[in-house]
Amino acid sequence: MAEEPQPKKWKGGEEQERSADDAMATRHKVWQAMAPFREGTRRPTPADIKRTTDKFFEANSSASVEKCKDALKELMTQTGCNKVADDALLNSAVAAMAPKDGTVNVPDFLLCWNNWMKLGERPRTALIVVDVQHDFIDGSLALRACDAKQDGAEVVPIINALHRTAPFDLVVITKDWHPRDHISFHPNLTQERLHSSETRNVKDIPLFAQVKLADGQTQTMWPAHCVQGSKGAELHKDLEVGNLDHTVVKGTNSMIDSYSAFFDNARKSKTPLSDLLRRYKIDDVYCCGLAYDREQQHECQ
Ligand SMILES: [Zn+2]
Known part of the structure; x- marks a missing residue:
């Protein structure tokens, strides 16, 4: 038995x-x-x-x-x-x-x-909505042009529903927000901007290639995107933004890129995001949005 x-x-x-x-x-x-x-x-x-x-x-x-x-x-x-x-x-x-x-x-x-x-306890929570901007949905860096052919607009109603129904103590909308002469834009690459160890001629460096910049940072060369004040930098038209939501912009320094909404890629300057989280005494942070591979990995870290 x-x-x-x-x-x-x-x-x-x-x-x-x-x-x-x-x-x-x-x-x-x-x-x-x-x-x-x-x-x-x-x-x-x-x-x-x-x-x-x-x-x-x-x-x-x-x-x-x-x-x-x-x-x-x-x-x-x-x-x-x-x-x-x-x-x-x-x-x-x-x-x-x-x-x-x-x-x-x-x-x-x-x-x-x-x-x-x-x-x-009820922990205090923040929702960070990352870069739901036209250039990442139907503009120059559209997700649907990537291998997975995803339509970035599909996340919009999901984020809206989350925003409307979950009682977040703080909602932060981030925007990639570059000056026209930004260093990450492929058309802006010049020989002077490259590190002395780069053997390639600037004309032979294709879009999306990685280069070593003069300051030693490795940079992917993106098409121009999310230029301040342009249509491509606008949030998707259906994204619901509340009156009390905060907006944090990143990538505003011409000479350095910023994948994270917290600080630039060299971690030399930071955005107001960490102070906001501290001011609202946030315990748990939830991230959603687009460009998961680059942007959100950085947020979550
Ligand atoms: Zn960017």
Whole structure:
């Protein structure tokens, strides 16, 4: 006869084990108890959490149940929540940390906070809509001219729906926004702009080729695109932009390209994007838009 399947064990603490069902029930209880704390709160950063554990856990290893509750209260205060955590919530949270001889160790505290209590918060979120501009949809760098023959316009209704239905705390629309004499434009390439180690003559360098520029940067030579104030630089006509949305432009310096909406390719100057995210105390960032291979990889990094 086949052996009875054993329930999966959840290991909370070095010596204690409990069944996965117990762990789920406790998790559910903590999650429910956290409900009043969910609205309008933000997530403490890893640095906030470290400061709190350093303060309440002796030699950064263990703390009494009481101190552990104080640490939880402090973290909840940092979420910006103005409700006071009651004893019932704190007791169920500490019970979930599997105290041993009246003390809780740091890993169990963190396990509880990171896996269970965090679910009770509502993180502050930002949507970054990357470069939904005509030149990338039906202009000089249209996606449909690429191998996959995708129609960039297809993303527009999807982004609109996302924008309308998900409660983002901040929406940022980015635009590639080049001066006419931008260094990334193939027609603007001159022998003087090339690095001394380039052996090719400028006339033999085709569109989309990679070159080494005088300042040592490697640059792909693009057709002219997203020229400031041109039709090609406009956002797609159907893209819905809210009154409160922020716009961040990039690639505005003639002498350097900028694939990221955060900083130029040499990382010498930055756009207002990182300050915006900080000002709005954003925890999680969602990116959507066009030109995934170049632009969005950079955003996500
Ligand atoms: Zn560009």
